[in-house]
Amino acid sequence: MLNGIHMWNREHRVAVSVEVTDRSVNGVSLVGRNNNPVAPEALGLINPGPATNNNELPHFDIRLFNYTIEERVGNRGPDVLFNYITAIMAHEIAHAFGLRDAGDSTDAHGNLIGNPPLGGSSNGSMMNWTRDRTVVYAPTIFDIESINLIPRRHQ
Numbered sequence: 838m839l840n841g842i843h844m845w846n847r848e849h850r851v852a853v854s855v856e857v858t859d860r861s862v863n864g865v866s867l868v869g870r871n872n873n874p875v876a877p878e879a880l881g882l883i884n885p886g887p888a889t890n891n892n893e894l895p896h897f898d899i900r901l902f903n904y905t906i907e908e909r910v911g912n913r914g915p916d917v918l919f920n921y922i923t924a925i926m927a928h929e930i931a932h933a934f935g936l937r938d939a940g941d942s943t944d945a946h947g948n949l950i951g952n953p954p955l956g957g958s959s960n961g962s963m964m965n966w967t968r969d970r971t972v973v974y975a976p977t978i979f980d981i982e983s984i985n986l987i988p989r990r991h992q
């Protein structure tokens with residue numbers, strides 16, 4: 838989980854970073870079962886969800902779901918598990934920075950829009966649910982450029 842945070846803090850092309858401290862008002866936890874009826878397949882979540890117009894970073898509570906992650910990783914080994922956890926954590930942190938899930942809004946015809954068009958691949962953004970989490974576990978160029986498009990008040 839710390840590595841997922843590191844994926845952002847090592848990225849010097851973005852203006853935001855995360856400090857890890859036990860005095861934070863924000864929280865990160867690993868919980869066993871995902872009992873969320875709205876998204877039972879979710880590997881992680883953040884409350885509140887991404888703000889639509891945040892120029893300030895919101896307070897957040899991130900949860901990663903142990904059983905759901907292990908189920909998805911299966912018997913592919915500790916390296917894949919590590920990449921998954923890194924990818925999920927970096928994804929949730931991106932929500933705290935203001936990015937939305939790729940394709941979570943629809944056009945007038947009900948088609949999902951917002952999927953990064955890079956190369957036509959779902960691996961163009963770590964905000965895409967269908968990304969390969971063993972490959973995309975750090976911000977892509979698309980994610981970095983998106984983060985930097987969000988206006989922020991200097992703090």
Ligand SMILES: [Zn+2]
Binds near residue numbers: 928932937938
């Ligand atoms: Zn998400």
